[in-house]
Amino acid sequence: QQQVKQSPQSLIVQKGGISIINCAYENTAFDYFPWYQQFPGKGPALLIAIRPDVSEKKEGRFTISFNKSAKQFSLHIMDSQPGDSATYFCAASIGQTGANNLFFGTGTRLTVIP
């Protein structure tokens, strides 16, 4: 059972546009929501993360919006650039050690067209 649902599977955006990737979860025990960026042939890199007590977090062109009541969170990439073309994974974790507690979404392949 997929703990974190991610959409869309793929996304094509013009340079300068806004890229939006959405994730949804059911388990209200999740308390940390990171986003990872993965370029082809590379490992995932932690991009930005949010905790459920905050509704929005911004780092440069990347913003996470979090809706606790809807159990949804999204990544917005403003002024998208060709260099942003990568696969993005949302994830959710539970603050409990000793278990597999980092659950990844299925990934979104973003292509930014020059």
Added chain:
Amino acid sequence: DTEVTQTPKHLVMGMTNKKSLKCEQHMGHRAMYWYKQKAKKPPELMFVYSYEKLSINESVPSRFSPECPNSSLLNLHLHALQPEDSALYLCASSLDSNSFYEQYFGPGTRLTVT
């Protein structure tokens, strides 16, 4: 140094071969992870080491054998693999097992089993 290194980058092995993957980090992290990633899929957790002790084994077949010789080094010994084991094998580390949500990934080893 905020890098996780993995060697080799690529590995081709036959089903009767024995090979090892190596992962190294010098960030003083005390938790290290092995993941398997198939194309267009999120990483799947295989093993977790916490303070050089195996703390999680996600029901991985015994043909995969992890080893943590010291706090900076993590190996994955491979023996009698199957073609379906072909994948990108990722190593990651975090400050400790309490910080599992903030993992730093290496570039991976692309494994092909023939």
